Amino acid sequence: MAHWDIVIGLEVHLQLATQSKLFSSASTAFGAKPNAQASFVDLALPGILPTLNQEAVNMAILFGLSINASINQDTIFSRKNYFYPDLPKGYQITQDAHPIIKQGVLDISMAYGAPMTVEIVRAHLEEDAGQSSHDSQQAGLSAINLNRAGIPLLEVVTAPVMHSSAEAVAFLKSIRTLARYLNISTGNMQEGAMRCDANVSVRKTQEDPLGTRVEIKNINSFKFVERAIEYEVQRQIETLESGGTVQQETRLYDSKNNLTQSMRSKEDALDYRYFPDPDLPHVRIHNDEIKALEATLPELPQAKCDRFLNRYELKTEEAHRLCIDPDFSDFFEQCVAQTCATPQTVANWLCGEYLNLLKQKELTHHHTPITADTFATLLDQIEKNMISGAAGKVILAQLFSSTKGVIELIESMGLAQISDTETLSAMIQTVLNNNPSQLEAYQAGKDKLFGYFVGQVMKASKGRANPNQVNTLLHKMLSKKSTP
Amino acid sequence: MHQLTLSEMSKMLKSKTCSSTELTHYFLERIEKYDKKINSFVTVCPESALNAAKHADQLLSTHQSHHPLLGIPIAHKDLFSTEGIRTSSCSKMLAEYIAPYDATCVERLKTAGMIMLGKTNMDEFAMGSSNETSYFGPCYNPWNLDHVAGGSSGGSAAAVAAGLVPATTGTDTGGSIRLPAAYCGITGIKPSYGRISRWGMTAFASSLDQAGPMARTAHDCALLLETMSGHDPKDATSLNAPVPQYSEHLNDPINNLRIGLPQEFFTKDLDPNIQDVLNQVIEQFKHMGMNVQTISLPNANLSIPIYYILAPAEASSNLARFDGIRYGYQCDHPENIEDLYMRTRDEAFGDEVKRRIIVGTHVLASGSYNAYYQKAQKIRALIKHDFDRAFDQVDLIFAPTSPTTAFKVGEKLNDPVSMYLSDIYTTAANLASLPALTAPAGFSNGLPVGFQLIAPHLQEQLLLQVTHQLQCITDAHQHHPTLSNFEE
Numbered sequence: 004m005a006h007w008d009i010v011i012g013l014e015v016h017l018q019l020a021t022q023s024k025l026f027s028s029a030s031t032a033f034g035a036k037p038n039a040q041a042s043f044v045d046l047a048l049p050g051i052l053p054t055l056n057q058e059a060v061n062m063a064i065l066f067g068l069s070i071n072a073s074i075n076q077d078t079i080f081s082r083k084n085y086f087y088p089d090l091p092k093g094y095q096i097t098q099d100a101h102p103i104i105k106q107g108v109l110d111i112s113m114a115y116g117a118p119m120t121v122e123i124v125r126a127h128l129e130e131d132a133g134q135s136s137h138d139s140q141q142a143g144l145s146a147i148n149l150n151r152a153g154i155p156l157l158e159v160v161t162a163p164v165m166h167s168s169a170e171a172v173a174f175l176k177s178i179r180t181l182a183r184y185l186n187i188s189t190g191n192m193q194e195g196a197m198r199c200d201a202n203v204s205v206r207k208t209q210e211d212p213l214g215t216r217v218e219i220k221n222i223n224s225f226k227f228v229e230r231a232i233e234y235e236v237q238r239q240i241e242t243l244e245s246g247g248t249v250q251q252e253t254r255l256y257d258s259k260n261n262l263t264q265s266m267r268s269k270e271d272a273l274d275y276r277y278f279p280d281p282d283l284p285h286v287r288i289h290n291d292e293i294k295a296l297e298a299t300l301p302e303l304p305q306a307k308c309d310r311f312l313n314r315y316e317l318k319t320e321e322a323h324r325l326c327i328d329p330d331f332s333d334f335f336e337q338c339v340a341q342t343c344a345t346p347q348t349v350a351n352w353l354c355g356e357y358l359n360l361l362k363q364k365e366l367t368h369h370h371t372p373i374t375a376d377t378f379a380t381l382l383d384q385i386e387k388n389m390i391s392g393a394a395g396k397v398i399l400a401q402l403f404s405s406t407k408g409v410i411e412l413i414e415s416m417g418l419a420q421i422s423d424t425e426t427l428s429a430m431i432q433t434v435l436n437n438n439p440s441q442l443e444a445y446q447a448g449k450d451k452l453f454g455y456f457v458g459q460v461m462k463a464s465k466g467r468a469n470p471n472q473v474n475t476l477l478h479k480m481l482s483k484k485s486t487p
Numbered sequence: 488m489h490q491l492t493l494s495e496m497s498k499m500l501k502s503k504t505c506s507s508t509e510l511t512h513y514f515l516e517r518i519e520k521y522d523k524k525i526n527s528f529v530t531v532c533p534e535s536a537l538n539a540a541k542h543a544d545q546l547l548s549t550h551q552s553h554h555p556l557l558g559i560p561i562a563h564k565d566l567f568s569t570e571g572i573r574t575s576s577c578s579k580m581l582a583e584y585i586a587p588y589d590a591t592c593v594e595r596l597k598t599a600g601m602i603m604l605g606k607t608n609m610d611e612f613a614m615g616s617s618n619e620t621s622y623f624g625p626c627y628n629p630w631n632l633d634h635v636a637g638g639s640s641g642g643s644a645a646a647v648a649a650g651l652v653p654a655t656t657g658t659d660t661g662g663s664i665r666l667p668a669a670y671c672g673i674t675g676i677k678p679s680y681g682r683i684s685r686w687g688m689t690a691f692a693s694s695l696d697q698a699g700p701m702a703r704t705a706h707d708c709a710l711l712l713e714t715m716s717g718h719d720p721k722d723a724t725s726l727n728a729p730v731p732q733y734s735e736h737l738n739d740p741i742n743n744l745r746i747g748l749p750q751e752f753f754t755k756d757l758d759p760n761i762q763d764v765l766n767q768v769i770e771q772f773k774h775m776g777m778n779v780q781t782i783s784l785p786n787a788n789l790s791i792p793i794y795y796i797l798a799p800a801e802a803s804s805n806l807a808r809f810d811g812i813r814y815g816y817q818c819d820h821p822e823n824i825e826d827l828y829m830r831t832r833d834e835a836f837g838d839e840v841k842r843r844i845i846v847g848t849h850v851l852a853s854g855s856y857n858a859y860y861q862k863a864q865k866i867r868a869l870i871k872h873d874f875d876r877a878f879d880q881v882d883l884i885f886a887p888t889s890p891t892t893a894f895k896v897g898e899k900l901n902d903p904v905s906m907y908l909s910d911i912y913t914t915a916a917n918l919a920s921l922p923a924l925t926a927p928a929g930f931s932n933g934l935p936v937g938f939q940l941i942a943p944h945l946q947e948q949l950l951l952q953v954t955h956q957l958q959c960i961t962d963a964h965q966h967h968p969t970l971s972n973f974e975e
Contacts, residue, residue, distance in 0.1 A: 046814075048814070049568065049574065049584070050566075050568045050590060050685075050687040050688050050689050050690070052722050053723070055723065082804050084803075084804050086810060086828055088812055091808060091812075092808050093806075094804050094807055276851035278800065278851055281801055
């Protein structure tokens with residue numbers, strides 16, 4: 004197959020973590036009873052009016068500042084008109100011609116694993132729709148839940164500048180990381196707090212004009228974004244190579260069968276009849292407001308990563324894995340501050356055994372029952388040779404389910420390391436006595452057998468013997484034996 | 488008693504000459520007696536009114552100082568949300584809709600202690616100039632039942648004119664307070680856009696809709712307006728400006744005030760009989776020491792076409808919520824969602840509403856947006872600019888309220904354009920967001936004639952002052968229709 008240049012642009016919807024909705028005072032908390040969080044405004048009763056939630060505006064500005072974008076200081080809301088059962092007003096309040104954020108750049112190096120930036124064309128505020136479900140008890144009836152209706156969304160639109168599904172996924176991971184740093188969204192795709200539409204096209208070479216683009220909707224995980232783009236790229240290439248043309252259309256991703264299906268063609272595109280919402284005056288954003296918000300900006304992901312590399316002298320891989328999540332990297336720093344273990348050791352434990360255990364238990368760091376304090380205690384015990392590294396792993400696993408502390412667990416599980424010279428010497432002597440032929444071979448010059456003796460001692464001690472001390476003592480005792 | 492002004496009633500209540508309960512009974516009986524022929528009320532609430540009156544009487548007997556409107560009856564146009572009471576906008580779509588909350592201005596008048604007797608008739612969703620598009624039938628003019636009351640706030644105007652209630656609320660998007668007030672011979676004011684909160688008012692055209700009071704005199708309107716006005720955090724377009732106590736400054740001197748007559752409004756389109764009546768008012772103004780001069784509003788003649796692009800555009804979007812899903816009318820046995828939308832809206836909206844939704848949808852469509860909606864917005868700015876320039880020369884603008892007196896029922900119902908032209912002198916103030924008032928000027932062939940005053944932004948005070956001082960020396964506002972033959 005000939006080489007094709009792939010071009011991808013993304014539209015990402017971030018649900019903003021405000022206390023109340025974008026235009027009503029109803030709560031945004033996740034998981035309430037259906038319609039318990041639908042106010043008169045959300046129900047679109049006659050006579051209701053929207054009032055803009057300043058918290059959402061502030062979050063959008065923070066996002067804009069963090070990607071070096073320009074903040075539109077005279078921004079307006081428009082109505083996007085269409086009928087849908089979970090769109091109560093018959094229009095969505097969104098931003099059309101004058102979005103609050105324009106022209107920014109997102110650094111995706113950390114997630115991509117190589118230096119890379121993505122141009123963001125615009126980001127605008129809009130209200131979410133409600134949710135319809137068609138699996139009702141009564142046949143022929145659909146249920147509508149308006150709890151989600153009116154929750155603020157920040158729609159982020161990139162330029163068509165990505166060239167592989169890996170770049171697209173790295174962009175999504177990066178935007179989630181940024182949202183978490185700014186504390187403006189959980190970015191959780193499973194809960195719908197982050198949603199993505201992808202515009203995909205292909206062309207022969209980078210010099211050619213852009214090919215006809217297809218918009219893919221309904222992709223709700225990183226894995227599906229990757230699969231949907233790859234399927235669609237393949238479909239377009241096959242269409243073109245067999246002499247066909249790609250139609251401009253919107254396609255839905257079917258994750259069960261891993262394919263995209265046509266939803267509507269360009270000809271069927273709805274005319275949304277956008278016009279400025281007469282219920283909402285222009286939003287004027289003053290320089291003072293922007294400066295005040297700028298002062299509250301936290302350390303951003305790339306800056307934190309650079310600091311970790313310089314200050315803690317971490318390896319790049321661990322620095323990236325830690326800094327992709329602000330809470331995880333904070334946890335790391337809290338551990339480092341409390342333990343005598345080196346930062347790299349802390350990083351190795353966190354990015355290695357700890358993440359593995361989380362994965363096994365299908366948890367994320369945000370649901371961890373382990374505090375930084377506990378983790379630091381555990382590493383101290385290892386560092387001070389109170390327990391072995393192997394025992395440390397056993398205890399770490401126990402910490403997920405046990406109410407006991409590290410010290411208690413060491414005692415109750417009998418995992419304390421044996422560093423007492425007499426006890427260890429006796430153990431070594433027993434091993435040497437029980438393995439006369441190996442001892443003979445060693446003394447005849449087969450040095451490799453040293454490791455065998457260490458292994459036997461560790462086995463006899465059930466892993467509790469201090470390996471460094473076993474090494475030293477064994478060395479001494481064997482050299483005594485070789486000099487008659 | 489029904490010919491008294493609000494302040495006269497207030498005095499009677501304070502002096503215990505009569506109680507709020509008696510007053511309420513009195514008006515409820517008049518509604519019962521005369522409204523079958525006028526049809527100005529679509530809902531009457533005797534029980535809740537009498538309860539409220541009882542409460543007002545308690546306050547009147549136990550408290551020394553109280554709001555001047557305490558205990559006085561009022562009625563609201565049926566598009567103001569009233570908690571627990573049907574709020575139909577006189578549409579089949581909402582014929583059984585009971586609002587779960589009070590509109591801000593309803594709440595403010597309730598807090599002042601006014602007694603709501605019921606809800607008044609109107610054109611469906613305020614779309615009309617004659618009150619003939621109401622789902623509950625036309626409202627008839629108490630001066631002559633063969634004629635319309637005017638619209639869209641026809642019920643509110645007719646009820647006050649017939650003495651069925653001393654004051655009402657109305658809304659004015661393109662003249663809906665002023666036109667019926669003029670046709671029925673009462674005083675009504677459309678304040679500056681944003682003066683009164685729109686929270687709880689069923690929206691027709693959001694950038695033009697304004698609530699206002701309708702009553703016998705400018706003094707009554709002043710008392711009501713100062714109570715209804717003020718910033719409301721629930722309406723982002725409501726103005727955050729102090730509310731003057733209009734009623735306390737009505738007699739402040741107005742010497743040497745300059746009044747402008749727009750040449751574009753005094754043309755052959757205006758009925759000569761009306762011109763004569765208006766000339767008498769102009770003479771009075773001169774007599775009061777005012778300086779009358781001719782001015783020009785060069786783009787005012789574009790008001791009607793611009794209005795009939797912008798108002799339907801906003802309406803087409805505002806009325807999208809009536810989809811038969813959450814509340815209101817729903818068609819029987821819909822086959823699917825498309826069928827539900829189509830039949831619900833087809834069966835429950837009247838012809839005029841459908842006409843405006845279609846026009847509004849068309850002018851917002853991507854292919855016609857620039858040519859219609861956007862161009863109309865530009866002309867709206869020009870019209871505003873005309874007024875700004877005019878107000879460099881004069882303090883107030885004097886104009887007819889309507890080119891004719893109330894026309895006959897059915898006369899224009901099948902000729903929408905001719906109906907639309909009834910608002911030829913009123914829509915400009917809405918497009919420019921300016922306060923405008925109408926008050927009785929006299930009569931032509933036994934039907935009332937109104938005059939209109941338009942003031943600069945937030946100068947409601949001036950409108951009320953001038954009209955009050957005119958009403959102190961003239962009696963055009965003191966005539967009452969004879970209702971004796973309305974009884975069944």
